[in-house]
Amino acid sequence: MKTDHAPSSVRALTVHAPRAPLSGSVHVPGDKSISHRSLMFAALARGTTHITGLLEGEDVLRTADAMRALGADITREGAGQWCVQGCGLDGLREPADVLDMGNSGTAARLLSGILASHGFTSVMTGDASLRGRPMKRVTDPLAATGATFLSRQGGRLPLAIAGNANPPPLAYRLPMASAQVKSAVLLAGLNAAGETRVEEPVATRDHTENMLRHFGAQVRVEPMGAGGRVITLQGRPDLVARDIVVPGDPSSAAFVLVAALLVPGSKVTVRGVGLNPLRTGLFTSLREMGADLAISNERVEGGEPVGDLTATAGALHGVDVPATRAPSMIDEYPVLAVAAAHATGQSRFRGLEELRVKESDRLAATVALLEANGIKVDVVGDDMIVHGTGGAIPGGGLVETRMDHRLAMSAIVMGLAARKPVSVDDTAFIDTSFPGFVGLMNSIGAGLAA
Incomplete structure (x- = not known):
């Protein structure tokens, strides 16, 4: 791309x-974290989402490009004003070219969860910095979806993903606090029948949970000992477009x-x-x-x-x-x-x-x-x-x-x-x-x- x-x-x-x-x-x-998620969730929802205040930095523009390549209709209507016509959970298509995520580790890791749970093959790359950053922390838990990952040594980009259109629900305990890994697992769980469960030892930023609820998904968050949390997502929700203020x-x-x-x-x-x-x-x-x-x-x-x-x-x-x-x-x-x-x-x-x-x-x-x-x-x-x-x-x-x-x-x-x-x-x-x-x-x- x-x-x-x-x-x-x-x-x-x-x-x-x-x-x-x-x-x-x-x-x-x-907010960069919310901007990435706004574009991704709007693309996965049915209908038209209007986003106000979207960060128009390089990282977020890469996410917009990637979601367009996967079939969403995304247009800029003015400074920070964007419109996304979503595909629905079953509406994503195989991208025609490599998805270039630039410098954005957030975009690459979250998108891995989406790509792992759809039945087509895709390839992600990035700039020199992103190609040096580890992806195994995401691909290891996502392998339980039945997806296949092929990467450079050490789990580094470029990364080829052969996704599974009927993934099982995941149950994963994070070895360390990471909102990106948590979000990737939850995004994969969207396309799974049943409940996906993530345990985090320390509470991390919860923008993914908030946005899942905003678009209509059922998410439970329960406390776990020593400041941790258990997040449970009911799979295959009907995500419906809703406007977002970032x-x-x-x-x-x-x-x-x-x-x-x-x-x-x-x-x-x-x-x-x-x-x-x-x-x-x-x-x-x-x-x-x-x-x-x-x-x-x-x-x-x-x-x-x-x-x-x-x-x-x-x-x-x-x-x-x-x-x-x-x-x-x-x-x-x-x-x-x-x-x-x-x-x-x-x-x-x-x-x-x-x-x-x-x-x-x-x-x-x-x-x-x-x-x-x-x-x-x-x-x-x-x-x-x-x-x-x-x-x-x-x-x-x-x-x-x-x-x-x-x-x-x-x-x-x-x-x-x-x-x-x-x-x-x-x-x-x-x-x-x-x-x-x-x-x-x-x-x-x-x-x-x-």
Whole structure:
């Protein structure tokens, strides 16, 4: 499947501390996790779904392309406004070409569940970063559907899937917390007669469960010991189109808010941010560090809690973040590490093994980001210990982003708070999750060179 969405050239950037405080009120793009799921579920439903606030980043555009290739009619009607004419669960067709998922691990892993439970053959690939990321954590449980998977060594893309149109219901206990694996198993269970059951040891983001209910599926969620949950899905539901409003992505809001907390004198509001409690671990951690982070105008939109967040700059202190919080903030650790570098005292982030299999080895990349800019960091097992500078980040380093959009944005935030300019080797991949990031930051006074 040919697309023209991939970033076409390297965009290096040197970031200086702004001459004045950051200020203003902004919207961030729609939640990426919900945007992916909106397109997938709308394609699997009967009828026409209108989506408002869809993230139009590279990752989500790949999902739109893939669902079109599988038979859904998907059109863009305006900025963030999309219309999906669904196929129904039995209406997907074999794609005529390879499905190129670009940089999106979420899209590739969730789509695997759909493809495993339909009776045709498909092939997925991605960019160099995605082709290096493991898929066995998804294909191993999905093999119980009767689907056949053929991949490169280590379970890496390209991945060929010969699906089974009559899969049995699955029963799977996640060995580690992963919303992507949970969602892939539930998506496969949609086409199975009977109940699919997933046990997760720690509660992970529940957008898939919420959206299943939104489209008419029967989903039960029951507590399991030590903070875990059991999710049960009744297979072969009649999914019926329903409109969706996508809230602002808390993972994207994180970069704007942390920048406001670190640049002296700043005060910035991000409006309409998703406040799902399984996504707000960063905000909890920042408050524990002493951050002035206020929530206002709380409401519910499209089944998800939403509110406006205002960050006011001030002193921060070190924090000890428990491993149990990792699923609710797994994408925010790099920018939290920047906040910890600015804070007074030592911060310890526990249980970060999941960071090793993100767009890059995000744990190693975060350590390199900090060390390149004069911050002392220790890694003990799967824990990262950041030694704060009390507001005196040296800076002056070159950050290798490794095709990782969140690392690039974290480096930019660090540059805004550092004494010396921070160089970022490539910002092109920021578009995968946050198109217009540089422009938005400049609108609040960041002064980033285009």
